[in-house]
Amino acid sequence: MVQYRYLGNSGLKISEITLGNWVTHASQVSDDAAIATVQAALDAGITTFDTADVYANTAAESVLGRALAGQRREGLEIFTKVYFPVGPKGPNDTGLSRKHIFESINGSLRRLGTDYVELYQAHRYDHETPLEETMQAFADVVRQGKALYIGVSEWTAEQLREGHALAQQLGFQLISNQPQYSMLWRVIEGKVVPTSEELGISQIVWSPMAQGVLSGKYLPGRPVPAGSRATDEKSGAHFIEKFLRDEVLEAVQRLAPIAAEVGLTLPQLAIAWVLQNPNIAAALVGASRPEQLADTVKASGVTLDAGTLAAIDAALGEVVYSDPEDTYTVSPARRLA
Incomplete structure (x- = not known):
């Protein structure tokens, strides 16, 4: 069963493997398959679910709400987000203004079928709204x-x-950040993680498998598999492009004997690796079929020794990207609507 960790400097425990529905619910899979996958997650001990209003332009929240209907609400941790354009995408249908935050939280709660969420997240930083306005609204x-x-x-x-300083002044807790993080993409290690450790903020990391590249299914010198994420523009194909170089794919293949040595599959090794970082509260995973989760959850509770971690670093070598300056380019300079 999945183990649990505290989220930031709070008393909230979450499942260290968390089910997200970015490119699955109301997109890649049917509603029936989505509901079956959520049930499989619950059966495996996953109690934490992450979504966002922008996923499938609000439809993913609705699917998750239906999938969780009838569950004991106190036994769940439901996360959602606000920032990106939704609905008809008018001038106030985006960003972190007070207007958009309040309209968005009300819409999210209605679609999720709940009176509250455990965690409400600013999906990006809004350079066009004063931070004081955003934090007061939160x-x-x-x-x-x-x-x-x-x-x-x-x-x-x-x-x-x-943001943390303003939250303290306003009497609430800022407890988490949700960045991209994997064996291949380590840009948060230089500045974000040390600052977060100081402030009592945890990371909930997305793409721990580097958009599926760390599964080993993408082979150097070969076309990408038909139907894979790399072929689907709606499923974030542009996120995977940076990992599809032959030198990266060759390095990933060198991880296979390391995974075998510790009795893990490549996907399990990738997820277990991010969970070795004590500042990581959870690895966000997606699933299009219920049976995928039975394999994924076996990464929970795994301890990788120093020798294994060193072998992983040696296998990947210079293909690891760790420039902390990349964290400064993720949030758009201007709102997208």
């Missing part, structure tokens, strides 16, 4: 009982520090 969302905690996604170390 404080009011918490005081109204619509969210228990506040998190962010892909914020820089400096943005985390400023």
